[in-house]
Amino acid sequence: MATKRKYNDEDGQNSCTGYIHDVSPIKRSKANNPYFEGTIQTADRQYQRLVCFDTNKHGTLQAAATSKTPLKLSSIKQSPSRADSTKSDVVINQSSTLELKVRKLDFDHYAMKKQTGTTPTPIKTIVEQIPEYNKVTIAGKVASIGEPIKQEVRGLNMTKQDVIIADQTDFINLTVWNNMVDSLLHNHHYILTNLTTRNFNNTKTLTTTVSTTVQELEEVPTDLKNVVNVDMDLAPVSQKIVGEISQVMIAQSKICNACKKKVGDQMCNEHSTFFRCCFCNMKQKSSSLKTSMSGTLNITTAEPDGKSTKVAIFHNVLMEFLKELNKTDLLNNANLLEEYLLELESVSITYGKDNVVQKMRT
Structure with missing residues (x-):
């Protein structure tokens, strides 16, 4: 072993x-x-x-x-x-x-720049100088806005929306979550506070937090009337691909109703009446545990070069896809679901900059 x-x-x-x-x-x-x-x-x-x-x-x-x-x-x-x-x-x-460590290191102590005030920080400064996990305030124009999508995050069903914000210095991707979704309008100008910096694939991004506030600018400052041009090829909100599912891996998990964390099927004895979660130590009826499916798909296009794209797919997208095909019974068997997906001739998939599937259609 x-x-x-x-x-x-x-x-x-x-x-x-x-x-x-x-x-x-x-x-x-x-x-x-x-x-x-x-x-x-x-x-x-x-x-x-x-x-x-x-x-x-x-x-x-x-x-x-x-x-x-x-x-x-x-x-x-x-x-x-x-x-x-x-x-x-x-x-x-x-x-x-x-x-x-008494000895001096070969680099100096450098305090990270903190941006917690309400004075907007230029987007170029955020992209080039502000480390991740910092709260910032920005003022800018909504250059692009995607459709709200549902996504499973650590066992919780969340709604998110991908937005591109631009000011006179640069543009940046912003992920808007839950009750903030649909609060921004295309081509409108806003001040947004308490956003948090993140890095994704070595690219600086922003995300909303529970303390984020949004204020639309009724009078647009002169410097925000001429924002930078956004190259949508460099900052796509979403992409679409059509092809065959050439490889697939679907994992089936149970969700604890107390802490909402995933527990492996091997930890849940289907013959036991009760189950104790290994994370929160709460005991509950085994029958009350919800099933969650998630996994990875390799999509190969029909072009001669056969381009392959690897994407992640979560339970809520799989459920919506199978509902349309009257195949929701497959959500109870990961092996049968994998085989069904591989037998499909072609699928159309929309996915975000994080390579997470937003929609799937046949």
Whole structure:
């Protein structure tokens, strides 16, 4: 049986050294577990988000941030970032160790620029200078706006909309979530506060937060009357592809009704009357768990070169697709669903800049 590889410090996988920034207060997760966040600067103006699940380390990390003293973090985990799929988060737990580094590092402590006020920041400045996970305010014109789409995020059904905002300096992609959807109109000018910076495929983007506010500008300032031209080929809101599903992988999961997290089918004994979630420790009836399907599709076009595009697809899109074909019974069997999709002659897929399917039709 294959075993997981154990990394040592020489691998550079379970330790890192740097300056600590912006340690948050202790919070509670949706599963009621205590944790806190921060940032570690690992090179000149290069940062990683850190998440710590050992609250006994809160004081040490806070003191290191205040004194600008470098720390070596050992026995950590590098977890794929939920905010940027191209990066990873540093995860600290009870087995992790913190070691004071007296020697000077080969880079200087550099505090990240924080943009939390209501004065708009030029979009070009955000794109070139503001690190991710920072709150910013922008003023600009809606250059493009996509259709609202439903997307499953960590077991929750969310609605999002992709928008392009431009000012006199540059343009940027903005993802609008839930109650903010349809609050912006094409070619109208707005001030938006408390947006958060993100990186996707090494491209700076913005996303709304629960504290985001939107104010339409009744009188447009002179400098916003002449915004930059947006090259839609460089900043597409969505793309469409028609072809055959050449390869497919569908994973079936159960959703805990308490914490809304996915639990693998192998963790749910269908012969048991009750089930205890391994994340939130809440017991519930096994029959109450909802089924979720998600996976990956490779779409090959009919052109001679047979271009292949890899996309992710989530439960809500699969459900809408199968409803139209009266095939919702396939949502209970991942294997039969995969075979059905492979037998389709052709599908039309609309997907966003994150390669997530928004709509699928035959």
